[in-house]
Structures are given as structure tokens and as C-alpha cells.
Amino acid sequence: MALLLVFFVVPNALLLSTSFLKSEAQQLTGELTLENYGFLFGKSIYQQAFLRTFVVGVCVGMLTVVLGYPLAYFLVRTKSRWKGVLIALSLAPLLASVVVRTYGWYIILNRFGVANDLFLTLGIINERIAFMPSTGAIIIGLAHALLPYTVLTIMGSLNGINPNLEQAAMSLGASRTRTFFHVVLPLSLPGIAGGFILAFSIAISAYATPAILGGPATQVMATAIYGFMTQLLDWSIGAALAVVLIVSSLLLLYAASRIGAKQAAI
Amino acid sequence: MKEKSQTRRELLKRGAALAVAAPYVITARSQETLIVNTQGGEYQELVERVVIRPFEKKFGVKVIHDATGTASQDYAKIRAARGAPGFDVAGLLTPPEVILGVKEGLLEKLTEREVPNLKYLWDKAWQVIPGGSGAPHTLQYAALVYNKEKLDRPRSWADYWEPQKRYGDKIKGHVINYNPANLLSVYALIHGAQLGGGGVDNMDPAWARLKSQKPYVGVVVTGSAEAVPHFENGQVWISPYWSGRSGYYIDRGLPFEMLIPQEGVIGLFDVACVPVGAKNKKLAYEFLNWRLDKDIQRQWALAYFTSPTRSDVADLPAKFAATQIVTKEQMAKTQFPDSDVIGARRKDWTLKWQEIMA
Numbered sequence: 115m116a117l118l119l120v121f122f123v124v125p126n127a128l129l130l131s132t133s134f135l136k137s138e139a140q141q142l143t144g145e146l147t148l149e150n151y152g153f154l155f156g157k158s159i160y161q162q163a164f165l166r167t168f169v170v171g172v173c174v175g176m177l178t179v180v181l182g183y184p185l186a187y188f189l190v191r192t193k194s195r196w197k198g199v200l201i202a203l204s205l206a207p208l209l210a211s212v213v214v215r216t217y218g219w220y221i222i223l224n225r226f227g228v229a230n231d232l233f234l235t236l237g238i239i240n241e242r243i244a245f246m247p248s249t250g251a252i253i254i255g256l257a258h259a260l261l262p263y264t265v266l267t268i269m270g271s272l273n274g275i276n277p278n279l280e281q282a283a284m285s286l287g288a289s290r291t292r293t294f295f296h297v298v299l300p301l302s303l304p305g306i307a308g309g310f311i312l313a314f315s316i317a318i319s320a321y322a323t324p325a326i327l328g329g330p331a332t333q334v335m336a337t338a339i340y341g342f343m344t345q346l347l348d349w350s351i352g353a354a355l356a357v358v359l360i361v362s363s364l365l366l367l368y369a370a371s372r373i374g375a376k377q378a379a380i
Numbered sequence: 381m382k383e384k385s386q387t388r389r390e391l392l393k394r395g396a397a398l399a400v401a402a403p404y405v406i407t408a409r410s411q412e413t414l415i416v417n418t419q420g421g422e423y424q425e426l427v428e429r430v431v432i433r434p435f436e437k438k439f440g441v442k443v444i445h446d447a448t449g450t451a452s453q454d455y456a457k458i459r460a461a462r463g464a465p466g467f468d469v470a471g472l473l474t475p476p477e478v479i480l481g482v483k484e485g486l487l488e489k490l491t492e493r494e495v496p497n498l499k500y501l502w503d504k505a506w507q508v509i510p511g512g513s514g515a516p517h518t519l520q521y522a523a524l525v526y527n528k529e530k531l532d533r534p535r536s537w538a539d540y541w542e543p544q545k546r547y548g549d550k551i552k553g554h555v556i557n558y559n560p561a562n563l564l565s566v567y568a569l570i571h572g573a574q575l576g577g578g579g580v581d582n583m584d585p586a587w588a589r590l591k592s593q594k595p596y597v598g599v600v601v602t603g604s605a606e607a608v609p610h611f612e613n614g615q616v617w618i619s620p621y622w623s624g625r626s627g628y629y630i631d632r633g634l635p636f637e638m639l640i641p642q643e644g645v646i647g648l649f650d651v652a653c654v655p656v657g658a659k660n661k662k663l664a665y666e667f668l669n670w671r672l673d674k675d676i677q678r679q680w681a682l683a684y685f686t687s688p689t690r691s692d693v694a695d696l697p698a699k700f701a702a703t704q705i706v707t708k709e710q711m712a713k714t715q716f717p718d719s720d721v722i723g724a725r726r727k728d729w730t731l732k733w734q735e736i737m738a
Contacts, residue, residue: 139723244553333734
């Protein structure tokens with residue numbers, strides 16, 4: 115509890131108080147103001163950054179669940195003697211730094227990158243396309259980086275399902291597909307929700323991948339906060355942005371957990 | 381008796397141990413440590429070879445080189461730590477951070493008593509930053525660079541801001557633009573404004589040029605070091621770029637040429653400062669003085685393709701000196717916009733830049 119107070123509550127309280135201080139020519143003054151929030155909500159560029167952050171979070175969460183679920187299902191149900199190796203392989207991306215993995219996507223997606231070369235060779239495109247910097251590139255990079263977390267979370271949920279329930283459903287005449295959609299999927303919903311929330315939370319606060327694949331012109335909240343704090347040295351607006359990000363993500367996570375709790379109760 | 385012999389034996393043991401350890405104890409106590417912050421990349425190897433190692437040798441001290449961060453990031457550390465960021469020398473600040481540091485009282489005021497070599501600096505240095513606020517040790521400028529295998533030699537900043545007029549559609553995707561968080565971008569934008577009769581007080585002509593340049597921009601970055609791979613892989617053909625880094629990479633085979641466009645260039649002083657909470661201020665002042673030593677200034681200028689900040693370094697090769705700011709005439713031709721104004725307006729300029737480039 116004391117640790118939580120020192121390392122979470124106190125820094126956030128400082129951030130909150132800074133967000134209400136007026137800043138003049140990069141210097142904090144002692145004057146209280148709501149101007150910082152007015153500035154953020156009044157500029158379309160920051161409204162877009164806010165919207166883009168949550169679009170990225172939701173898309174990454176959904177993409178990792180859609181891609182991760184079949185993989186997790188396969189890894190849990192496979193009888194292969196290589197099961198351990200397969201699980202290790204699917205988690206192997208975690209061994210490389212997220213910066214390294216993101217630069218891999220940079221090489222693939224940039225205007226003179228592998229994807230453009232391939233599409234030009236195949237005649238799919240006539241001239242080079244800028245796949246990045248873009249929101250799409252950020253989503254791809256983050257989904258790749260966060261997939262192992264979702265797979266692990268869903269695997270935990272699938273492992274907890276009693277196999278006898280599936281056998282019982284099928285012995286009563288349900289097809290394999292019906293068994294999956296009426297027994298396995300509902301029982302694994304807590305894992306899906308957990309995987310989604312984990313990927314969403316990390317994605318909305320991610321810095322490195324949006325900075326590399328989005329660049330300075332395709333901002334999300336984290337890159338905007340970094341810009342104000344360490345490049346423009348305007349801490350009051352940086353703090354206000356951070357408060358907006360923390361409060362809105364806490365509200366969304368609370369809503370998601372309430373929905374998850376209702377689903378579990380049903 | 382037994383007790384006495386044991387005591388003697390222990391004494392002998394302790395004496396022997398002390399004799400073996402003594403040199404290390406003395407070395408550890410006598411060797412002072414200085415923590416110097418600069419930056420990484422090619423700069424790290426150069427500054428260690430030309431400045432730091434000779435300093436260690438001459439003064440018999442140990443320098444820990446912290447090669448992380450940009451100027452604004454380093455100042456953010458100084459501010460967050462209230463003047464005690466963990467390094468004794470902020471070795472690579474730019475004028476906007478120095479001016480802010482003086483206003484916020486986070487940088488030590490220097491005099492010729494602490495740093496005697498300050499008296500040899502160009503007078504211009506104290507017009508750019510407040511007198512005694514730091515030791516300006518490197519002078520360079522925002523040059524125009526171009527890939528000489530792909531383009532004809534540009535003549536004007538207009539060739540960068542309106543590349544389609546000079547080079548046509550072949551330039552599409554080969555122009556680079558920088559976030560105004562980097563001073564390089566700010567200086568290029570000021571040139572863009574000047575082309576339309578504006579300047580730091582009226583940047584509207586720059587925004588008009590940025591809009592017309594945007595369709596031809598293929599790469600957007602913040603840090604100037606991030607641009608190097610794009611120069612190397614042939615994606616970027618024309619760019620504003622720091623004269624020091626340009627000279628360094630061209631010398632190593634990059635097929636680029638650096639030039640001073642007909643409208644002239646904007647100069648930049650790199651400044652070393654001592655944060656108020658530095659642990660080893662005495663040695664930090666010695667390091668700043670060393671950074672301004674005549675011989676070190678000359679060696680550094682030749683190694684990093686920059687100009688000395690002392691006005692008395694005259695024995696530079698003529699061909700090299702022609703590309704630098706080493707004479708009164710060259711200094712007079714170089715622009716130094718008000719860094720206080722730049723610091724104050726940078727947020728608005730960044731916002732405008734983001735709105736256009738988003």
C-alpha cells in the first residue's frame with residue numbers, strides 16, 4: 115500500500131497539480147488555470163491524437179484477440195510432442211526488444227521498403243505508396259509486439275476449461291463447431307476480455323512503436339506528452355495531456371471490467 | 381605469551397594486507413571522477429578521442445561519459461532533478477536551453493576566474509546567450525546538403541522549399557522535413573519565411589512553403605541523426621543539415637555535397653554548462669576551460685568539421701576554413717536569430733507544423 119502511494123499516487127498527484135499551472139515561455143508559473151485543458155480540447159491536432167490513441171488501442175486489442183485466439187486454442191489442444199517448442203516459438207518475439215521489432219516493420223513498410231518492392235514487382239501497384247507514417251502502420255507494429263501477451267492470457271483461460279464439458283456437449287449431439295461456439299468460446303470470454311484489456315492498455319500508452327512508425331506528424335497521446343515534456347519543455351500542457359490519458363483510460367478499463375463482470379455472472 | 385604472539389601475528393597480517401591494498405586505496409581516493417553528458421552516434425567516439433581522453437591524461441582524473449539524450453532532453457533532466465541531474469557537465473546544450481536555464485536559475489554563472497579561456501571567445505557568443513551562462517565550444521550552421529549523384533547543385537533555400545520548381549516530379553518522395561522540436565527545422569523554417577519576406581516575427585510565408593513542399597516530402601523525422609540512414613540508402617536527396625555532421629559523413633564517402641545557399645545560413649553555438657547541483661564543480665570548470673583550449677579547439681574543429689568558438693584559432697587549412705565561420709566577414713554574414721524568441725514561440729510553430737504535416 116505504501117509502495118502504491120509513493121510510486122503511483124504521489125507522482126500522479128504532482129502531475130495533476132502541474133496540469134493546472136500556467137506556463138509562460140516554457141516556464142511554470144504559480145498561477146492556477148484551466149487554459150492547458152482549453153488549449154488541448156480546442157486544437158484539432160490534439161483531438162485527433164486523442165482519438166487516434168483509442169482507435170489504435172481498440173484495433174490492436176481486437177486484432178491480437180482475433181489472431182491470438184486460434185493460436186492459443188491450437189497450442190492448448192495440440193497433442194504434438196513438440197507442444198513445448200511451439201509455445202516457446204510463439205512467445206519468442208518477446209525475446210527481441212520492441213524497438214528492434216518495430217524497425218523490422220519500418221524496413222518492410224517504408225516507401226522504399228520490402229512491401230513496396232514486392233507489390234511493384236507483382237504489378238499490384240504502379241507507383242510507390244507511403245504505408246508509413248500512418249495510424250495503420252502503428253496498429254500493425256503494436257499488434258505484432260503485443261500478440262504474445264494476448265496468446266498467453268487466452269491460453270490461461272482455455273487451460274482452465276474442463277475437457278469433459280466439450281465431450282459432454284458432443285455426446286449429446288452437438289457438432290464440433292456448435293460445441294466451440296456454445297461451450298468453449300463463452301467459457302473462454304474472461305481470457306478474451308483479459309487479453310483485450312492487456313493489449314489495449316499497453317497500446318494506448320506505447321511510445322516507441324508510434325514514434326517510429328507514426329513519426330512526428332502522426333501523433334498519439336504518448337508521443338505528444340513526450341514532445342511537450344522533453345522537446346518543447348512545456349510541462350503544464352504535457353501534464354494536462356497525461357492526466358487526460360490516465361483518466362480516460364481508467365474510465366474505459368473500469369467500464370470494460372464491469373462488462374466483463376456482468377458477462378461472467380451470466 | 382601466546383596472546384602476545386597472536387597479536388603480533390595479526391598486526392603483521394594487517395600490515396601486509398595494507399601494504400598490498402595501499403596503492404589501490406590511494407588511487408581510488410586521489411582519482412577524481414567527472415560525469416560529462418554529450419550525445420551518442422559519431423559524436424561520442426570523436427569527443428572521447430579528441431577531448432575527453434586527453435583531459436583524463438592531463439589531469440589524472442576519470443571522466444564518465446554519458447552519451448544519452450538531445451539538448452532539450454538533457455535540459456529536461458536538469459529541470460526535473462532541480463539542477464542535480466547526475467552529470468557535472470551538460471556538454472551539448474543549445475542557446476534556447478541555456479537561456480531557459482539562466483531564467484530558471486539551474487545553470488552556474490561562469491566568469492574568467494573559473495574558466496579563463498572564456499576571454500578568447502567571439503563577442504558574438506555573448507549576444508546569442510547571456511554572458512557567462514556557459515562555455516560555447518562549437519560553432520556550426522544549418523547548411524543545405526544534396527545528393528550530387530541525383531540532383532544538380534541547388535543555389536537557394538527556395539530549391540529546398542519549392543523543390544518541384546527546380547527539379548520537377550523526380551524529387552517526389554526524396555525531400556526530408558524535420559519536426560521543429562529540432563532547431564534544424566526551426567532554422568530551415570526561418571529561411572522559408574525569409575524567402576517570402578518574413579522571419580521570426582512573421583512565419584506565415586514559411587507555412588505557405590511547407591504546404592507546397594508537403595507532397596514532395598518522403599521522410600519526416602525529429603532528430604538529425606535519424607536522417608543519416610535515409611541519406612545513405614538514397615531515399616533523401618535534399619535536406620537542411622548541420623554543417624558539422626554533413627562534413628563528417630561526406631568525408632566518409634556519402635555522395636552528398638554541402639553548400640551555403642545564396643541567402644546565407646543561420647549559425648548555432650553548442651554550449652557546455654554546469655548545472656547548479658553538480659557534484660564536482662571545480663573539475664567541471666576545468667573541463668570547460670579545456671574544451672576552450674586553443675589546441676583542443678583546433679583539433680575538435682578539424683575532427684568534427686565545425687568552427688572554433690575562439691577568434692584566435694587562425695592556422696586552419698584554407699580549403700577547410702572557406703566552409704567555416706572563422707573570419708570576421710564570415711561571422712558577419714552568418715545570421716543568429718534571437719534564441720529567446722525561438723524558445724518562446726517554438727510551441728506555436730510546432731503546433732502549426734503538426735497541423736500542416738499531419
